[in-house]
Amino acid sequence: MFIPITNYIPLLSEETMNLHIQKLYKGYLDRLKNLTTDDPLKAVLNISDYPINKRGQILYNAGGVLNHELYFEELNQHGSHEPKKKLKATIEKKYGTFENFKQEFIRISNQLVGSGYTFLVLRNNDLDIVNMSNQETPYSYDMVPIMNIDLWEHAYYLDYKTDKGKYIEAFFKLLDFDVIENRYEQATQN
Ligand SMILES: [Fe+2]
Structure with missing residues (x-):
């Protein structure tokens, strides 16, 4: 890669x-x-x-x-940092605004204990935000991952030390929603 x-x-x-x-x-x-x-x-x-x-x-x-x-x-700071198409409408229906979704994602990220990831997933045709420990994947639980953040310390410690919050803020500036929207389109095709 x-x-x-x-x-x-x-x-x-x-x-x-x-x-x-x-x-x-x-x-x-x-x-x-x-x-x-x-x-x-x-x-x-x-x-x-x-x-x-x-x-x-x-x-x-x-x-x-x-x-x-x-x-x-999904990491490309030159990509679009917010969804524009079907995912935008689904996020707004579920969370009100993209900003509300972002805050909810951050809130749940902060609840992760130890190493792991926070995922935006498709579960029963609905969006959800879930934490997974270590290298668990949503596929094991009948969920399709749409986006994730690596919250293992190796993902940010050299750059942000213990300031996980600053890393999560940076992550949202790195996200390429063109990639994420394609995943969502594929996951909802069937
Ligand atoms: Fe990692």
Whole structure:
């Protein structure tokens, strides 16, 4: 995976992103390859097909791949920072305004205990905001992830130290809603 540095500097540093992509994300990819040749989504959805003593490692590493890909692909400070199409209407119907949605997302992010992610998901054809621990993925719970924020300390500590709030604010300036809206369109197609 390659992301041009102009997509994220100065909101995230090159050091943070290099470590995140080339070391941490690559670690999940490599470990998953040693466990199964299945693609990560297939592995998560068919976890009961694997021997029980391999399931924990497969779920952890497949989740690590899926969650990081979702996060990296939506980061582009030159993209649109608010939805414009169908997702805009759905967010406004559910949360009133985009700003209200953002505040609710931040409120729930602050409730995450330990390492993990906050996700915007599609659940029963409705939007929801949920926290997942470590590398759990919404796919394991019949939800489709639309957007996420990596709240592991490695995502922000070099740049924001313990100021998680400042990182979350920066994250909203990095979000490319063209990517996020495409996911929403795909998830609601059927
Ligand atoms: Fe991460």
